[in-house]
Amino acid sequence: xxxxxxxxxxxxxxxxxxxxxxxxxxxxxxxxxxxxxxxxxxxxxxxxxxxxxxxxxxxxxxxxxxxxxxxxxxxxxxxxxxxxxxxxxxxxxxxxxxxxxxxxxxxxxxxxxxxxxxxxxxxxxxxxxxxxxxxxxxxxxxxxxxxxxxxxxxxxxxxxxxxxxxxxxxxxxxxxxxxxxxxxxxxxxxxxxxxxxxxxxxxxxxxxxxxxxxxxxxxxxxxxxxxxxxxxxxxxxxxxxxxxxxxxxxxxxxxxxxxxxxxxxxxxxxxxxxxxxxxxxxxxxxxxxxxxxxxxxxxxxxxxxxxxxxxxxxxxxxxxxxxxxxxxxxxxxxxxxxxxxxxxxxxxxxxxxxxxxxxxxxxxxxxxxxxxxxxxxxxxxxxxxxxxxxxxxxxxxxxxxxxxxxxxxxxxxxxxxxxxxxxxxxxxxxxxxxxxxxxxxxxxxxxxxxxxxxxxxxxxxxxxxxxxxxxxxxxxxxxx
Amino acid sequence: xxxxxxxxxxxxxxxxxxxxxxxxxxxxxxxxxxxxxxxxxxxxxxxxxxxxxxxxxxxxxxxxxxxxxxxxxxxxxxxxxxxxxxxxxxxxxxxxxxxxxxxxxxxxxxxxxxxxxxxxxxxxxxxxxxxxxxxxxxxxxxxxxxxxxxxxxxxxxxxxxxxxxxxxxxxxxxxxxxxxxxxxxxxxxxxxxxxxxxxxxxxxxxxxxxxxxxxxxxxxxxxxxxxxxxxxxxxxxxxxxxxxxxxxxxxxxxxxxxxxxxxxxxxxxxxxxxxxxxxxxxxxxxxxxxxxxx
Numbered sequence: 001x002x003x004x005x006x007x008x009x010x011x012x013x014x015x016x017x018x019x020x021x022x023x024x025x026x027x028x029x030x031x032x033x034x035x036x037x038x039x040x041x042x043x044x045x046x047x048x049x050x051x052x053x054x055x056x057x058x059x060x061x062x063x064x065x066x067x068x069x070x071x072x073x074x075x076x077x078x079x080x081x082x083x084x085x086x087x088x089x090x091x092x093x094x095x096x097x098x099x100x101x102x103x104x105x106x107x108x109x110x111x112x113x114x115x116x117x118x119x120x121x122x123x124x125x126x127x128x129x130x131x132x133x134x135x136x137x138x139x140x141x142x143x144x145x146x147x148x149x150x151x152x153x154x155x156x157x158x159x160x161x162x163x164x165x166x167x168x169x170x171x172x173x174x175x176x177x178x179x180x181x182x183x184x185x186x187x188x189x190x191x192x193x194x195x196x197x198x199x200x201x202x203x204x205x206x207x208x209x210x211x212x213x214x215x216x217x218x219x220x221x222x223x224x225x226x227x228x229x230x231x232x233x234x235x236x237x238x239x240x241x242x243x244x245x246x247x248x249x250x251x252x253x254x255x256x257x258x259x260x261x262x263x264x265x266x267x268x269x270x271x272x273x274x275x276x277x278x279x280x281x282x283x284x285x286x287x288x289x290x291x292x293x294x295x296x297x298x299x300x301x302x303x304x305x306x307x308x309x310x311x312x313x314x315x316x317x318x319x320x321x322x323x324x325x326x327x328x329x330x331x332x333x334x335x336x337x338x339x340x341x342x343x344x345x346x347x348x349x350x351x352x353x354x355x356x357x358x359x360x361x362x363x364x365x366x367x368x369x370x371x372x373x374x375x376x377x378x379x380x381x382x383x384x385x386x387x388x389x390x391x392x393x394x395x396x397x398x399x400x401x402x403x404x405x406x407x408x409x410x411x412x413x414x415x416x417x418x419x420x421x422x423x424x425x426x427x428x429x430x431x432x433x434x435x436x437x438x439x440x441x442x443x444x445x446x447x448x449x450x451x452x453x454x455x456x457x458x459x460x461x462x463x464x465x466x467x468x469x470x471x472x473x474x475x476x477x478x479x480x
Numbered sequence: 481x482x483x484x485x486x487x488x489x490x491x492x493x494x495x496x497x498x499x500x501x502x503x504x505x506x507x508x509x510x511x512x513x514x515x516x517x518x519x520x521x522x523x524x525x526x527x528x529x530x531x532x533x534x535x536x537x538x539x540x541x542x543x544x545x546x547x548x549x550x551x552x553x554x555x556x557x558x559x560x561x562x563x564x565x566x567x568x569x570x571x572x573x574x575x576x577x578x579x580x581x582x583x584x585x586x587x588x589x590x591x592x593x594x595x596x597x598x599x600x601x602x603x604x605x606x607x608x609x610x611x612x613x614x615x616x617x618x619x620x621x622x623x624x625x626x627x628x629x630x631x632x633x634x635x636x637x638x639x640x641x642x643x644x645x646x647x648x649x650x651x652x653x654x655x656x657x658x659x660x661x662x663x664x665x666x667x668x669x670x671x672x673x674x675x676x677x678x679x680x681x682x683x684x685x686x687x688x689x690x691x692x693x694x695x696x697x698x699x700x701x702x703x704x705x706x707x708x709x710x711x712x713x714x715x716x717x718x719x720x721x722x723x724x725x726x727x728x729x730x731x732x733x734x735x736x737x738x739x740x741x742x743x744x745x746x747x748x749x750x751x752x753x754x755x756x757x758x759x760x761x762x763x764x765x766x767x768x769x770x771x772x773x774x
Contacts, residue, residue: 114601117592121601132602135547260513261558263542291513291753302753303513306554309544 001034002041003421006428012158012418013430014079025082025478032190033077038426044186045076045423051185057178060236072175073471075422076186079433079453080194086449086477089152089160092347093437094445095337097148100167100324101441102340104144108134108320118339119332120356122407127329129168129322131285133292137309139318140213146316147206147280148439149173149451152347154418161350161415163434164330167321169282172452173202173438174240175472177247179452183474195479197449202438203247206280209442210248213314214277224277226250227267229258231283231299241282250280260303263310278314285319327410328354328376351413355406364402364411368395371411373402388414417462420473422455432456434464435475449477492575493733494529494771495696499707500567501750501764506757508560514752516541516553517739518568520693524578526736530571537561547602548689548746550739557754566750571771574733582632582715588685590631590716600687600714602742603678609658609743610678610690616660617683628684635688635713636723638680642673643728655744670709671744673725677711678743687714689740691722692747696734696768706768712740736768 008016015026022030033041049071052058058069081089106112107124108131114121124130149170151163180199184191207226214224230241232254245252251267258276259266266273281288287297289305307313323329331352334345353360353371364371368387375383385398402409419430437451453473454464464470499518520528533541539555546552557564590596606612623641628634645666653661653668659679662672674690681688688711695708710724710731720740722731739747 122605125602126605132547136545259511260556262540262556291515291751295753302511302755303556306513306556310542 002036002038003030003034003428006421007430008419009430011416011430011432012154012156014154014418014420014433015077016421025080028190028194029078029080032187041076041423042425045074048074048076048182048186051182052178056239057175058239060234060238073457074179074182075455075471075473076183077421077423077428078183078187078474078476079420079435080476080478081450083478083480088346089437090447090449092160092162092345093148093150093439093447095341095343095346096150096162096165096333097145097439097441097445099337099340100148100165100333101142101144103336104318104321104324105142106340107323108144109136109138113336113339116339118335119329123328123332124323127323127326129285129320129326131320131323133305134309134318134320138311140216140311140314143213143441144318145321145324146209146213146318146441148441149436150439152435152437153350153415156416158418160347162333162347163350163415164327165325165333166436167325168284168317170436170438171237171240171282172436173206173448174243176438176448176450176452176475177202177243179472179474180450194476196476197479199448199450202448203244205440205442205446205448206244207248207250209440210250210278210280210316212442213316215311215314225267225275226278226280227258227276228252229279229281229283229301230254231287235282237282244280255283255298255300258301258304260301260307263303263307263312265301265304265307265313276313278316280316285322288315288319326376327374331410350415353411355402355409355411360411361402361406364409365399368399370413372414373398373409373411376408376410386414417456420453420455422457422471422473429459431459432462432464433473450475489733490576491733492573493696494571494573495694495734495736496767496769496771497570497572497694497736498567498765498767499694499749500565500766501762502566503564503759504761504763505562505564505754506760508562509564509754509756510558510560512557512564512752512754512756514555514557514566514750515748516555516566516568516750517546517550517692517747518566518570518749519551519553519738520570520572521550521737521739525575527573527575528570529573530569532569534565534567534569536563536565536567546746548739548741550741550747572736574736576733577721577730579718579721582718582721584633585630586632586716587629588631591685591687591714593716596716603687603689603714604682604685606679606682607742608745609656610675610682610688611658611660612679612683613660616663616679619663620680620683623680624684628686631686632713632715632721634684635677635681635686638684639677639711639723639725640728642676642680642725646673646676648673648726659743670724670726674709674711675743677723677725681711681713688712689714689720690743690747691737691740692744692749693735693737693739694766694768696736696770706766707764708735709744710735 052071145167149166153163210226211224228245265276286294287299289300290297291302292305337345355361371387373385417432420433421428422431438448453475455471456464457471541553541555543553647667649667653672659675662668662676678688694706712720712722741747
């Protein structure tokens with residue numbers, strides 16, 4: 001039987017309590033897969049990959065000489081989350097997004113949180129993605145983040161922790177939907193029996209959110225006109241842009257398809273200009289409008305920002321949300337939650353230390369060999385110290401860096417991500433996973449049950465990014 | 481711009497201002513979006529009595545207040561044009577400073593006093609044209625010789641240093657030259673003096689901001705040099721107070737303020753974007769003169 005030789009080892013394993021002993025909510029999955037030969041499983045796996053390739057479920061690797069488009073590797077063993085566990089995750093995510101939306105509104109208006117000295121102003125006002133151009137400018141229904149993708153991980157005891165929030169243009173929802181339909185095709189009988197909550201309504205929910213946040217002075221009785229603004233076919237997430245636009249039944253446009261007249265946005269059509277009310281933009285702030293942000297942007301729409309300011313068009317997500325997913329601001333999210341909601345955070349952060357807070361700083365300096373240190377304004381693994389694996393010299397170098405400029409560093413305990421059985425060609429092996437759920441904020445905040453489970457396919461690797469050898473799984477949230 | 485006179489007027493002045501910007505394009509421009517910051521501010525030190533913005537070709541102008549409470553006017557053009565003229569005409573009454581000299585020894589810790597109200601946070605962090613780095617910090621420490629104990633007087637010490645070290649050399653820098661470059665070149669125009677002082681101040685946690693405006697030069701010299709820039713320092717309990725590092729003195733009633741911000745980027749008098757081939761020429765005319773008596 002396929003799972004006989006599987007070793008959970010010394011990690012939190014999603015499927016097995018101990019060797020040969022599955023958690024109750026995985027029993028059905030185990031039974032179904034154990035009934036197969038290795039070659040049969042491989043066959044279904046290959047069929048899914050071929051189907052993804054044929055239908056173009058791909059992403060783009062910018063610096064790859066092998067041809068730019070690749071499929072997102074898919075693993076046929078679903079990740080299963082029991083109903084009770086999910087309820088807590090869901091409540092935690094809703095709480096977090098509510099607090100972040102209140103925070104953004106405050107930050108771009110009265111800045112009470114700064115005046116009450118909850119967060120030192122320099123952290124926010126000096127943040128790279130703080131958009132002072134949008135101070136005192138209101139957004140419809142005070143919703144800044146309409147679509148949020150927070151990354152969750154589980155530690156050694158199985159607790160869910162938030163690793164980061166993505167509040168700008170979170171991607172991956174299309175893979176969540178494609179993974180579901182692939183799994184339904186490869187294990188129809190299992191899926192039927194398992195009682196899995198559906199995810200297929202995501203595009204229609206998203207469309208409702210977009211229409212809900214149409215400008216207050218919306219002009220007519222028809223449904224508001226929404227469009228999806230993409231940077232174009234060379235963007236790594238273009239498949240997703242096309243997919244979601246098609247699923248929602250809204251036009252997909254590039255910057256050059258839109259124009260601004262009298263602070264209103266129009267789409268060029270064969271029947272003349274057509275006014276646009278809501279833009280689901282998949283373009284970063286910097287590129288939105290060359291007359292306000294980067295003057296060299298060819299992707300944006302001149303005058304768009306003024307149209308937003310005039311309240312004639314809504315952007316989802318709004319401008320300036322990136323300030324709240326900054327690494328240093330992440331540290332403050334638990335404080336943000338209690339400041340605005342008066343509640344304790346349901347989903348904790350990974351414990352983080354800010355080198356600029358004196359007590360944290362001395363702790364960091366005493367424990368450099370046990371911590372992961374990250375530069376606050378770097379991304380992609382640069383400026384990072386992995387304490388437990390670092391040499392004496394590297395540690396001393398970071399000690400000097402932190403002492404010289406404490407404001408620029410944060411530190412975290414290394415988290416051993418939970419593992420999940422994953423097909424590795426001939427047998428199942430444990431691989432580290434995370435979870436990106438999709439949270440929508442319209443009339444109320446909702447979380448699509450499930451999300452995108454990403455797998456680090458390389459043995460021992462903790463990196464789940466698709467550009468770095470990551471794959472994905474279907475994520476099942478059970479009905480009961 | 482440099483000015484030889486030393487006697488500041490004791491009385492307020494009524495000044496008339498004209499600021500014309502003319503763009504000539506290489507070919508017809510079919511679409512343009514523009515932001516204008518040319519309306520003088522209203523506060524205790526000056527009052528804008530009349531203001532008019534003329535745009536040719538004609539456009540409808542809307543306005544808003546930006547983050548730094550400057551008035552921004554915005555217009556779009558959609559008809560093809562080869563030339564764009566933006567002309568701002570205003571009349572301003574200035575008033576002498578009546579606040580007493582800032583009390584001594586208001587150090588950086590007074591900024592944390594919860595009763596101190598002021599949006600100075602933004603002017604402590606570095607910005608694109610007023611960067612802060614180790615060398616700038618070092619230089620400021622060397623000039624002051626000790627930690628900051630008096631925000632206002634220490635800022636003036638830094639300004640005095642710039643005034644002594646710098647030479648005023650037109651065309652030695654460009655509009656996007658930052659404070660760090662100005663400090664190492666030790667020359668430039670008023671904009672560079674201002675950015676250099678702001679960089680030095682912020683490196684010592686003294687809140688400093690950039691002011692753009694005009695200077696009435698008694699109808700002497702080249703009228704087109706009447707555009708000027710200087711700095712304001714935040715003084716707890718008093719608010720923002722100006723200092724002109726180019727002349728090493730406090731601005732008086734000959735100064736008219738248009739806008740303030742973190743650096744020049746925030747206060748550009750005319751900024752915009754157009755679809756067309758390119759700009760052949762940009763001309764600016766600025767005139768500041770005494771308004772006729774009522």
